[in-house]
Amino acid sequence: MTDELIERFRREAEANGTTVEVLxxxxxxxxxxxxxxxxxxxxxxxxLLQGVDLPAPPADPWDAEIGVSEAFxxxxxxxxxxxxQRPDAPRRTSLLVNTHVVLxxxxxxxxxxxxxxxxxxxxxxxxxxxxxxxGHSRSGDIESAMIHGMHGPAELIVLVHP
Numbered sequence: 001m002t003d004e005l006i007e008r009f010r011r012e013a014e015a016n017g018t019t020v021e022v023l024x025x026x027x028x029x030x031x032x033x034x035x036x037x038x039x040x041x042x043x044x045x046x047x048l049l050q051g052v053d054l055p056a057p058p059a060d061p062w063d064a065e066i067g068v069s070e071a072f073x074x075x076x077x078x079x080x081x082x083x084x085q086r087p088d089a090p091r092r093t094s095l096l097v098n099t100h101v102v103l104x105x106x107x108x109x110x111x112x113x114x115x116x117x118x119x120x121x122x123x124x125x126x127x128x129x130x131x132x133x134x135g136h137s138r139s140g141d142i143e144s145a146m147i148h149g150m151h152g153p154a155e156l157i158v159l160v161h162p
Contacts, residue, residue, distance in 0.1 A: 005076045005109045006160055013079030016135030019157045020079075028103065028161040032068060035101055035157065039065040042096070044089040046070045046103060048161070067097040067153070071104040072123070074158070075116040080134040081158060082116050084127035094131060100153040102133070104160050 010020040023031055029052050036043070040058040043049065046068070058064055069089060071081035081102050085091050094100045110116050113132075120130055136156040 002106055002109070005111060006106065008076040009074055009079055009109055009160070011079075012077065013135070013158060016079050017156070018079060018135050019155070020160065021157070022160045025162055028159050031159060032101060032103075035099070036066055036068065041066045041068065042093040043068040044070060044093050048103065061092050061096055064092075064097050066099045066101065067093040068101045068103070069093050071102050071108060071158075073108045073110050073116045073119050074104045074160075075113040076109055076111055078113045078134050080113060080116060080132050082120050083131040083133060084120065084123060085129035085131070086127060091129060091131065094133070095152045097153050099155040099157065100133075100136075101157045101159060104158050106160060106162055109160070 006022060013020045021031065025048065029049065032049060033052050033054065036054050038055060040063050041055055042057050042061060042064045043054055049068070069083055072084050074081045081104055083094055083102070110119065116132070133156065136153055
């Protein structure tokens with residue numbers, strides 16, 4: 001069932017403009033290191049990334065080019081990732097950057113959007129905020145011209161891992 005969920009998640013997320021990669025633990029760590037490179041980065045504290053050589057965050061978060069977060073859960077039917085806000089995982093990591101990388105554990109992938117909402121509602125203590133992200137930032141003006149990155153990242157990359 002998990003492989004079916006991953007494929008459905010990938011299909012729906014990619015339809016929303018998201019890049020999805022399924023990686024092993026070691027490949028994930030290397031991929032994050034490669035994606036961040038020498039760019040100014042905001043990286044939430046993620047246990048899986050401990051020991052990965054990543055640059056220190058910029059003095060001014062507005063200077064960051066890339067952010068790395070960890071999803072609480074994902075919804076396969078919509079290609080959505082859920083990002084609860086915590087003091088050590090502020091929204092700026094996913095909103096101030098041009099590229100947002102989200103780590104999503106396979107076991108955190110749920111079949112439906114409603115499953116993701118229910119799992120999030122059951123969190124205790126309740127987070128101070130929650131983002132349900134179903135693709136990169138996009139906005140249409142009155143003439144229906146689509147603009148990417150207007151109110152958040154122009155690129156969303158989800159790395160699914162064991």
